[in-house]
Amino acid sequence: MAEQLYTIPINEAFEAYDGCPMCRLRRKLEKQSLEYIMGAAMMEPDIRIVTNRMGFCRQHFHTMLGMGNRLSLALMLESHLQYLWENTPEPDGRKPGKLGKIRKYDGESPGGEMKARAESCYVCARVRDFEKKYISNVVYIYKKDPAFPEKLRKQPYFCLEHAGALLEAAKNELSEERYLTLSRDLLTKTRDHLSQLKQNVTAFCRSFDHENAGKPLSPEARYAVESAVAFLSGDYESK
Numbered sequence: 001m002a003e004q005l006y007t008i009p010i011n012e013a014f015e016a017y018d019g020c021p022m023c024r025l026r027r028k029l030e031k032q033s034l035e036y037i038m039g040a041a042m043m044e045p046d047i048r049i050v051t052n053r054m055g056f057c058r059q060h061f062h063t064m065l066g067m068g069n070r071l072s073l074a075l076m077l078e079s080h081l082q083y084l085w086e087n088t089p090e091p092d093g094r095k096p097g098k099l100g101k102i103r104k105y106d107g108e109s110p111g112g113e114m115k116a117r118a119e120s121c122y123v124c125a126r127v128r129d130f131e132k133k134y135i136s137n138v139v140y141i142y143k144k145d146p147a148f149p150e151k152l153r154k155q156p157y158f159c160l161e162h163a164g165a166l167l168e169a170a171k172n173e174l175s176e177e178r179y180l181t182l183s184r185d186l187l188t189k190t191r192d193h194l195s196q197l198k199q200n201v202t203a204f205c206r207s208f209d210h211e212n213a214g215k216p217l218s219p220e221a222r223y224a225v226e227s228a229v230a231f232l233s234g235d236y237e238s239k
Contacts, residue, residue: 007145010138014151021155022162023234025134029127037123038064038072050122051076052083057121084117135162139170142182153185157193161234197231200224 009028013021041047056064064073089110141148158166163186170182203221206212220227 007137007141010134010141011151014148014155017154017156020157020159020162020231020234022131022134022138022166023159026127026131026234029130029134030123033123033126034060034063034067037076038067038069042072042076048076048079052079054120054122054125055080055084055117057119057124060121060123087117088114135165135169136173138166139173142170143174143178149181149185152182155189157189157231158186159231159234160190163187163190193231196220197224197228201228 009025013024013028016024037047037051067073142152167183167186170179174182200218200220201224204217204224207215207217207221
């Protein structure tokens, strides 16, 4: 299958053979999205309208704060805070309307809307949208590129989230035979990795027994807790 623009990042992620390749794609998407929003896109009116409305989650606010470009973040905060102020009900139950006019609040509790705004995030939404396309493209490449299934089988594992997402996307795109092959490969990898994680966590736990005092731990057992949490949370970092 000839290399296409949309296949390049996927093939790059599947040629690393270290952890979940879809998690690698997600981290790359997240990094690109943060660099994008903290760069020239910050001054694009259509982007600012969206970021004013959506804001950012706690994690990405702190990530942007640590990126060093405080002016870019401050300019986004200035208009985002203005949007929030204009759309937060007044204490007497009224809500500011357009052009400074005051209109009666509709009687519903503002709690749900305020909570939704606090949980909304432009970066998370952008990453989710692109990730859905990557999931679909992985299945398409698996279907069209004869060499790709072997790349998939050589991966050490896929996290639970991405293994499930690939299977969900594949069930309507692949023939029954190809789907069963993909399912078998992914489920085998998942079970094998879960078994290894379980063994490593058990070894870590038993290292605290008095009869094992002073015995050296393997690197896998030493980082067993971190590796298990990372696998289950879908954010693997190799140790």
